[in-house]
Amino acid sequence: MRTYKDVFAVPEFRVLFAGQTGAVAGGTMTMLALSTLVFAHTGSPFLAAVAYLAGFLPQVLGALTIGALADRLPPRPVMAGWEVVRAATLVLIASGALPVWGMLAVVMVVGFVESPIRAAGLALVADLLPGNGYVLGRSVLNMAVGAMQIAGYGVAGLLLAAIGPKAALLAAAGMALAVGGIYRFGLRARAPRSTGERVRxxxxxxxxxxxxxxxxxxxxxxxxxxxxxxxxxxxxxxxxxxxxxxxxxxxxxxxxxxxxxxxxxxxxxxxxxxxxxxxxxxxxxxxxxxxxxxxxxxxxxxxxxxxxxxxxxxxxxxxxxxxxxxxxxxxxxxxxxxxxxxxxxxxxxxxxxxxxxxxxxxxxxxxxxxxxxxxxxxxxxxxxxxxxxxxxx
The missing domain is CATH 1.20.1250.20 (MFS general substrate transporter like domains)
Incomplete structure (x- = not known):
């Protein structure tokens, strides 16, 4: 593979591209909305910053402890099912039923578990695009991440100004459900990459x-x-x-x-x-x-x-x-x-x-x-x- 056209000629890569760009846009909306919601509850800039970063902080711990799941579970049901779970957590946070510490705890648990799920998607890119295709594919995805972050901040900012952070969280939940559907109906079923004992x-x-x-x-x-x-x-x-x-x-x-x-x-x-x-x-x-x-x-x-x-x-x-x-x-x-x-x-x-x-x-x-x-x-x-x-x- 030598061009971006070659990369997009792979149907399942187009599915991954659509799903990951949607997930980035939704994740950006979530971070900004959650930070705003926590600041509105507490008035604390420190807690607002913690809320913004909370999903990132436990990810490496997840990779170190349960990272092998990325290779030991079938990617399509895991990736699609996880987006449904993520949508449910966003609805829970938006409902107002949780105190601030509960919101932060939920986001950190999501970040912990999300690590192998995202890894399964990255490994799928490598499987679909061998050789130089992997660099081209990652290049395209990286560019999409930047564009979708800008779009996510813009949409979240408009929603925050118009109807508040809870609406932005619900919009992010809807985005997660859409991404789950993209994965479920766009990717083909695959067996786990490895089930060997030594992978542990x-x-x-x-x-x-x-x-x-x-x-x-x-x-x-x-x-x-x-x-x-x-x-x-x-x-x-x-x-x-x-x-x-x-x-x-x-x-x-x-x-x-x-x-x-x-x-x-x-x-x-x-x-x-x-x-x-x-x-x-x-x-x-x-x-x-x-x-x-x-x-x-x-x-x-x-x-x-x-x-x-x-x-x-x-x-x-x-x-x-x-x-x-x-x-x-x-x-x-x-x-x-x-x-x-x-x-x-x-x-x-x-x-x-x-x-x-x-x-x-x-x-x-x-x-x-x-x-x-x-x-x-x-x-x-x-x-x-x-x-x-x-x-x-």
Whole structure:
């Protein structure tokens, strides 16, 4: 597969694309509505922030403990059924029957269980799009995530202004039901990827290998610290923060389009370190407190560097045994989201004592240090990485 047209020629990928874009839009609406609802109940900015991140925080724990379910359960009924469960939890939260702590607990339980479910979807992408097709498919999905986040924030904002957060939660529940229907009637039935007893030791095998740990850290740390910098856009730019968020989304979309479509595996290997460096360097200019439009230009250029993760994900997918593919992708994705949430918490804490623009600079500097420490992992040849990873078959 060499073009996006080739990717979309696969019928089941079109189904996954529709389902995942709908899920992202609904998830974005949920995060904003829940944060608004909790703030309305408590008046606490801290609890509002916790509500916004609550679904991300337990995901890596879910990947570590029940991640093997991504490979041991049939994907279609699991993915479709989970959207029905998610819709029911959103209706419960919107009903007003739960106290604030109950809302947060439900969201965290959902985040914990959701990890292997999302991993099953990512593994299905790899099954449907072998070889270079996987990078093209992930590139398309990443671009869709950015677009649907913008759309989700826009729709949720309109609903919040017009009829309140409970209506936004109910709209997100309706979206989840629609996504469940897309999966149920659009995907064909498949057997579990693996039912072997040895798969139970998959997480231990993945984390116990130095090469795989390095590839996981390369997906979690440099990018996560930059997301922590993005978490400070509101205190940095105030009412103009939306300009910075749109610039970040635009830069990320451009990077995924260019690198995903017009590079080969070997060139993505060579581009990994330069793109990771590009991701951080423009943020160092925040030391000079740039105006919002200059800052937006810096953010757009930096966000192009997020495309460096495409090559890292490709090497990671090639490195792990096929029967652990779902579990491995779930661990990578869940760790990334949890890392971003923790990085945002860290930068927010630092910004209580250090000027916001200098906190952004510190996050960028930390990302550069992480990239330097991971240089060998980011430049290792695929055959070298694969030779280190145990095959559990």
């Amino acid at each position: 030791s998959g997480t231990r095998a993945l984390l116990g290998d130095r090469a795989v740990r390095g590839l996981l850290l390369a997906q979690w740390v440099p990018n996560g610290l930059i997301v922590g910098a993005e978490a400070l856009f509101v205190p940095f730019a105030g009412a103009s923060a939306g300009v910075l968020f749109m610039a970040a989304a635009g830069g990320m979309l451009a990077g995924d389009a260019v690198v995903g479509r017009w590079t080969s595996p070997s060139s993505r290997l060579r581009l990994a370190v330069p793109l990771y460096v590009l991701l951080a360097v423009p943020y160092l200019m925040f030391a000079f407190s740039p105006g919002v439009w200059v800052a937006a230009g810096l953010v757009a250029v930096a966000s192009f560097g997020f495309a460096g993760h495409l090559g890292t994900q490709e090497r990671y997918l090639e490195a792990v045994p096929e029967q652990l593919r779902g579990q491995a992708l779930g661990l990578a994705g869940s760790g990334m989201q949890t890392g971003q949430a923790l990085a945002a918490t860290l930068t927010g804490t630092v910004a209580e004592a250090v000027a916001v623009n200098w906190t952004i600079v510190l996050a960028a500097a930390g990302s550069l240090v992480a990239t330097a420490l991971l240089w060998r992992t980011l430049t290792a040849r695929l055959d070298v990485v694969r030779s280190h990873v145990p095959d559990l078959r």
